[in-house]
Amino acid sequence: MSILILLAASFVMFNLVALSTDPLEDLRSSNNPNKQQLIEARIQLANLDVAPPLRWAMWVGGAAKCLIPFANACDLGTTFQGAPVTDVLPIAMVSTIQMVTAALLLAILFGISTGILSALRENSGFDVSFTVLSLFLYSLPSFLAAALLKNFVAIGFNDFLQDPVIPIVVAVIVGIVVALIVQAVVGGDTRRRLTSGGTSFVLTTGLLIYMSVTGWFLTPGFGPVGVIVLSAGAALGVTVLIAGIHQRRALLTAGIVAVAGIISYFALQGLFDVSTFATIGILFVVALAVGFAAGFFVGGDDRAQNMRIGVLVAVIISVIILIDRFMQSFPGYMEDMNGRPIATVGSSTPGYAPDNMWRVGLDVFFHLLLPTISLLTISFAGYTRYARAGMIEVLSQDYVRTARAKGMPERVVVVRHAFRNVLIPITTLVATDLGGLLGGAIITEFIFAIPGMGALFQRSLGPGDLYPVMGYFIVIAFMAILFNFLADLAYAALDPRVRVR
Structure with a gap:
């Protein structure tokens, strides 16, 4: 078919x-x-x-x-200029796939998380606020979002970096906003809300003032202390979310992976200076193997769960270390860009070829940052609304009430029982959304002058250059059909009732 x-x-x-x-x-x-x-x-x-x-x-x-x-x-034919479409298409696909992949992953992560939190805090201030925000982003045209990002994020932040000082009033306002969000997410009685909100206010305001005073925006980085704290927090957070703080083997697995990650951070700094993207890929595979092995040998009776914890902690700590290493290269990259790092056009700086892979990565990141955010606004609302509606419906089911009546912790009820069923309709949304993002990249790529798939389609359709248009079409059609097929297979993994022998 x-x-x-x-x-x-x-x-x-x-x-x-x-x-x-x-x-x-x-x-x-x-x-x-x-x-x-x-x-x-x-x-x-x-x-x-x-x-x-x-x-x-x-x-x-x-x-x-x-x-x-x-x-x-x-x-696949040739263009009017005589270039084979098979040569033109892969070049155009690179930038588009980078944008679409990043936008899709971030939309899934933030959209589902926000939707579930909204469902758990139904009709609260948090729920109402993010409902309004998601509907606003959903109704915001992509070209308007791109124009706003250019003016207020790119130009504004580049100007800010000329003298990166945050006024105390601004730091206090941001701290108040963060405190309101945190206390709404945490919920509970008045004392609990005041404690969580006050703590987040102090931490946020103090951190912004520290970053301003120390010039962190010009020389960013987590530093050794930051990496240790974030790694320990990742290990603890993943354990609490998946297994619970009282599961000693799960906590030991996460701790072993965190310690291995912290040791690697200090031991590999010299290797990072001469690394290539292939080297980073190999190190990432090794990190996954360490997380898998830690969960396997420490797991005990619940070995599968602990292996998932080990792998997830390894992924998070690897990302933390990579982000810190990229930030260490930011001062040099900013100097190369004459103090204005965030780009508004193109997918990379023409003629920029440093011998440092970290600066190359920063160049691609800052060029694709605004287009990715623009595409993210298209999908965020959909995932938020689907996740919220699905979670509210699932939490009212009989098996959820039974699990709560048996005394299961709320974490187990939400993560193990409710969340898995929420993923079934979201799987369908992911499959259809990918094609929509690829198609929506036409407008985004035009505004940001990115030579991707959308630019290839637009450039070819006007003069009637048919074969590049068909190359664009065949990629989108194949991806749409492939991901719908994968969605069918995912249903069997999520819902045993639809499995076929």
Whole structure:
């Protein structure tokens, strides 16, 4: 069925583009003396003398060769400039996939977390506030969000870095906002709310004043103390969330991984100076193996749960160490960018090729930061609303009431019983959202001048350059069909009732 859908959709797309555009219009209006020769060359290059349905059949024949492994015979046609689409498409895909992947992961993480917290604090101030925020972001056009990000984030923050001083009044206001959010999330009686809100206010305000006084924004980094504290917090937080603080083996597993991560932080600083992206990939695999092994050998009767804890703690600590190492390279990168690191156009700085992989990563990050946030606003609201509605519905089910009546901790009820069922509709949303993000990148890439898939589509559709348009289409169609297929398989993993032998 997927193959038939792909063939039918490609036929419709091919003929719509071929019949609605004039690929020779720019040449007919040209004053070039060899205009006729150029027209004939383009007709021959793009097979314009062949009827669109037959051209589609020829294109499908070339595209089918892409399925032959190791044959290197893939043929998706050529652009009007004579470049094979198979050469142009991978270059355009890199920036788009980076944006879409980051936006999708962040939307899933923050959207689901916010939705679940809203459901657990139904009709509270936190719930109402984030409901309004999510609906506002959902209704905000992507081009308007991009323009606002350019003006208030890129230009504003770059100007701030010229003299990075946070006024005490601003620090206090930010501390109050954070305190209001924290006390709403924590909930409980008045004493508990005041304690959590007051603590977060003091910590947030004090941290902002410290960052301002020490010039942290110009020389950022967690430092050894920050890495140790964050690693210990990650180990403790993951254990509490998944197993509970009283599970000694789970706590021991997380502690072993945290200690190994902290030791690695100090031991690998020299290696980081000469690392490549391949080296970082190998180290990340080793970190996963350490987390897996710690959970396996310490796990005891609940070995599977402890292996999940070990791997998750290893991932979080690896990310903390990588972020700290990137931040250590920020002063040098900022100097290279003349004090204005956040870019508003392009996917990288033209001609910028330092011998330091960390600066290369920072360059890509700061170029894709605003486009990723712009795409994130499209998906955040959907995940928040689906997660909230699903959690509220699941928490009212009989099996949840039974679990609570048996005396199970609320953490177990929410994480092990309710959350798994909430993931079923969200799995469908992820599958459909990916195609939407790829399509929505057209506007975002145009505004930020990113040479990605959206720019390729827009640049090719206007003059009727058909084969790059079909290359764009085939990627989106294939990804949409693939992720819907993977969603079907995920249903079986999440819900035993739909498993097929």
